[in-house]
Amino acid sequence: MRSLALPGGLVALALGSCAAPAAGELGHLSDWDLFLDPANQVPAPGVIPYEINAPLFSDHASKHRFLRVPEGTTITIEADGSWSFPEGTVIVKTFGFLLDGRDPSLGEQLVETRLLVREDGRWVPYVYRWNDEETDAVRMPAGDRVEVAFVDASGEAHEITYRVPNVNQCANCHGGTGEIEPLGLRTDQMDHLFDFGAGPENQIDHLAALGLLSAPPAAERTTLTDYTDESAPLEARARAYLHANCSHCHRDGGAADQSGLWLNIEITEPVRLGICKPPAAAGRGTGGRSVAIWPGDSERSIMTFRMASEEPGIKMPELPTVLSHDEGVALVTAWIDAMEPADCASP
Amino acid sequence: MRQFFSCILALTGILATACGSSPPAGCDVYVLPGGAGDDHAAVQAAIVGLEAGQTLCFGPGTFGFSDELTFSGLDGITVRGTGSAPGDVVLDFAAQTAGAKGMSFTGMDDLTVENLTVLDAPGDNLFVTGSTNLTLRDLVSGWESRPMDARGRYALYPVQSTNVLVENVEAYGSSDAGIYVGQATNCIVRDSLAHDNVAGIEIENSLNCDVLNNVARDNTGGILVFDLPGLPLRGMGTSLRGNTIENNDLTNFAEPGTIVSFLPPGTGIMLLAANVVEIEGNTITGNDTTGALVIGYNTAEAAGAGAPMDAGYDPFTEEVWFHGNTFSDNGRMPTMESDAVALVLGAAGTTTLEDVLWDGDLAEGDTEMTLCIEGDATFRDIDFPGGLGMQSTDIAPHRCMGTARPPVMF
Numbered sequence: 001m002r003s004l005a006l007p008g009g010l011v012a013l014a015l016g017s018c019a020a021p022a023a024g025e026l027g028h029l030s031d032w033d034l035f036l037d038p039a040n041q042v043p044a045p046g047v048i049p050y051e052i053n054a055p056l057f058s059d060h061a062s063k064h065r066f067l068r069v070p071e072g073t074t075i076t077i078e079a080d081g082s083w084s085f086p087e088g089t090v091i092v093k094t095f096g097f098l099l100d101g102r103d104p105s106l107g108e109q110l111v112e113t114r115l116l117v118r119e120d121g122r123w124v125p126y127v128y129r130w131n132d133e134e135t136d137a138v139r140m141p142a143g144d145r146v147e148v149a150f151v152d153a154s155g156e157a158h159e160i161t162y163r164v165p166n167v168n169q170c171a172n173c174h175g176g177t178g179e180i181e182p183l184g185l186r187t188d189q190m191d192h193l194f195d196f197g198a199g200p201e202n203q204i205d206h207l208a209a210l211g212l213l214s215a216p217p218a219a220e221r222t223t224l225t226d227y228t229d230e231s232a233p234l235e236a237r238a239r240a241y242l243h244a245n246c247s248h249c250h251r252d253g254g255a256a257d258q259s260g261l262w263l264n265i266e267i268t269e270p271v272r273l274g275i276c277k278p279p280a281a282a283g284r285g286t287g288g289r290s291v292a293i294w295p296g297d298s299e300r301s302i303m304t305f306r307m308a309s310e311e312p313g314i315k316m317p318e319l320p321t322v323l324s325h326d327e328g329v330a331l332v333t334a335w336i337d338a339m340e341p342a343d344c345a346s347p
Numbered sequence: 348m349r350q351f352f353s354c355i356l357a358l359t360g361i362l363a364t365a366c367g368s369s370p371p372a373g374c375d376v377y378v379l380p381g382g383a384g385d386d387h388a389a390v391q392a393a394i395v396g397l398e399a400g401q402t403l404c405f406g407p408g409t410f411g412f413s414d415e416l417t418f419s420g421l422d423g424i425t426v427r428g429t430g431s432a433p434g435d436v437v438l439d440f441a442a443q444t445a446g447a448k449g450m451s452f453t454g455m456d457d458l459t460v461e462n463l464t465v466l467d468a469p470g471d472n473l474f475v476t477g478s479t480n481l482t483l484r485d486l487v488s489g490w491e492s493r494p495m496d497a498r499g500r501y502a503l504y505p506v507q508s509t510n511v512l513v514e515n516v517e518a519y520g521s522s523d524a525g526i527y528v529g530q531a532t533n534c535i536v537r538d539s540l541a542h543d544n545v546a547g548i549e550i551e552n553s554l555n556c557d558v559l560n561n562v563a564r565d566n567t568g569g570i571l572v573f574d575l576p577g578l579p580l581r582g583m584g585t586s587l588r589g590n591t592i593e594n595n596d597l598t599n600f601a602e603p604g605t606i607v608s609f610l611p612p613g614t615g616i617m618l619l620a621a622n623v624v625e626i627e628g629n630t631i632t633g634n635d636t637t638g639a640l641v642i643g644y645n646t647a648e649a650a651g652a653g654a655p656m657d658a659g660y661d662p663f664t665e666e667v668w669f670h671g672n673t674f675s676d677n678g679r680m681p682t683m684e685s686d687a688v689a690l691v692l693g694a695a696g697t698t699t700l701e702d703v704l705w706d707g708d709l710a711e712g713d714t715e716m717t718l719c720i721e722g723d724a725t726f727r728d729i730d731f732p733g734g735l736g737m738q739s740t741d742i743a744p745h746r747c748m749g750t751a752r753p754p755v756m757f
Binding site: 141142143144161163166167168169171172175176177178180252255257258259260270271272275276277278279280281282283284285286287288289290291302311312313314315318319320322344345 | 388391392394395396414415417418419420443444445446447448451453454468469470471476477496497499500501504506507522523527529530551575576577578579601602603604605606648651652653654655656657
C-alpha cells in the first residue's frame, strides 16, 4: 500500500490492487527534454518558440509558447487555415506571472506548463506544475491552485488563487464536444512577426525556411488583428478579442454551443454574434439585460456585464480566470457603443 | 498515460478504517468525503483517473467543493452514490468559488448519473452537453443555502444530447428551470418531482420528448414547452402525459432579462412557440392564473421578451391537442405580478381566468383547429392580434381531435 498527500488536506490511499501514479513516466516536464534553461524558458534545439496575434487573457499570466515536431516530419497547412501535425508533435505553453508587468526585468514566477501531444492520431493533454526553484515541473492531471501576487502592466497589484486546470478542463476548451484540438496554431493566429534571434521574421515563413511545412505557405493569408493595436479598426480588434477569449466555448461544437452565441472569427450572422439575441440560459448572468448585444448601448448588453463580473455564476469566461480583463471589457464596450444604434425591442 | 489512480479512497483522519475497507461491488473508483474542508482536489483526481466504461462511486456523507467537477470525453461512465437513497450522498457546492457549474459533463456518451444529491452551485448543479444515451436517475438537485437572489439556473441541465432519460429525480429551488432539457433529440422525463422552481420542468428547442407521470407543484410555472429564437436546434414534438401540475403559484424570482422572468405566477402549463404538443391525461389544478397558457413568441415579445432576430424562426404555437385531462380550480386568483395578465384582465373586465388561455395568434394558413381541446375545460382566447379587444370564451372552434404522438423510444 502506498499513500500520498493531496492538496486540500485530504489523504488519498491507493490500495494494493490499485495502480499508483507512475511518477517516473513523463511525471516530470524534464522528461520531455524541452528546455536548456527551464527557469528562463530557453528552449532546447528543435523546440521553436512562437507567439500568436490574439491571445487568451489568463489573469495577466505571461505565456511562453513552443512547438516541436519530430525530425523529418512536417506540418500541413490546410486550405481553411487550420494546421495538421505529425505524430509525436509537442505543443508547449508555459504560464508565469511577471512580478511587475511594467518591468519584466524584475523577474517572473513560473506556474504551469501545458502540453498537447499528438499520440495515436489524437491530442493528449499534459499539465505540469513548476517547483519553487523553477528547475522542473511535476505532472498534475487533476490540476492545482497556486497563490500568486503580482503587479499588472497597468500598475495594479493583484493577489489571486490561480487555477491550474485539470486535464478534463483542457478538453472543455480545446475539444468541446468533439476531439481535442490546438487553438492557436492556425494561419490567422500564426501570421505574426517574431524575433527568432535575427530580427523580426514572419513565423510561418520561418517554419517554411526550416523545412517544417509540407508545402510552401500561401502568400496571401488571413490574419487575426492584434487586439491591443489601437491603430487597428475597432471592429477587427473586438472580433479578434472575442475569437481569442470566447470562441473556444462559444462556437459550433464548443462547450457553449447550446447558447447559440458563437463568437469565432468566421461568424457573420448578427444574431449568432449576439446582436439583439435574447439569452438562452444566462440566469443571473443577464444582469437584468435582455440581449447579448444591444447595438450602440453596452449598458443594455449582457456581454459586457458578464465580462466585467468576477462572480462565479455570472462571470464570463466561466473558467479558468478569476479576474476580469479591464482592457478587454473596454474594447468590447467601445465596439458595442460604436455600433449603429438599433432598438432590439422592436426590430 | 492515463493511469493516475485506478482506485482512490479519500478521507481525513482514520487511515486504518480505509485500509480495512474496499470499494463496494460494481465500483471501479470509490471516493469518500474528507469531513470538513474541500473535497475538490481529491475527487477531481479520481475523475481524471477514470477510464472509459468505469464506475465512479461516491460513498455516504457530505462532500464539499470549492470548484466544479469536470468530466470530459469518456464514454460509458457511471457516477453513482452508494447510499440507500439519494440523500445519503450529498455533493455540496455552496462554497464554490470558481466555475459556475457543479458537475459538468462534456462529450460523454452512454453516461449514467444516479443516486446522489447535488446542492447549491453558483450556476447549474448538473450540466451535460454533447452526450448520446444519457441517464439521470434517482437524483435530488436543488438550492438550499443560497439566498433567493443568488440561486442558480438549472438543477438538472442536459443539453444538446440525444436519447436523454431523466427519471425519479427531485429538483427544486432553481431560479430558472428545475429539470431543463434543451436542444435534445429524443428525451423522456418521467416519475419525477419539480417544486419551488421558477419553472418546474422545461423542454426547450427539443425534438421528440415525452414528459410522463411527473409532479410539478409549487413552482411559478409547472411544465413549459418552449421553442426560442437564436438557438442551433429548433424543437418539434412533445407529449405531456399523466402529470400532476398543481399549485404553481410561486412568486417569480428569475433574473430580469431571462425568458422565464416573463412567466406569470400561477401558470400550470405554458407552451411558447411550440409545435406538435399532445397533452393527455394530466391533472391540472390550483394554478391561480391559468391551467395552461398557450402563446406564440409575438405575444411573449409584447410582454417584454427579446425580439427574435432569427431568419426562419417560427414564432407560432401550432398543432396542440389537449385530451383526457382533469382541470380544476385554475385561474381563480390571477397574479398581480404580471403586467401582461393585468392587461388581459382589464380588457376582459374579469377577475378570474380559465383553464386554458390562448393568445389567438394564428400563423398564415392555420385555423383555430391548430389548438384542439377535448374534455372539460374552460377556455379564453385573449385576442392578442386584435389588441385584447375581442376576447372569447367559446371553446367550440377548438373542439377537434389532434394527431396522437407515438411514445418516445430509444
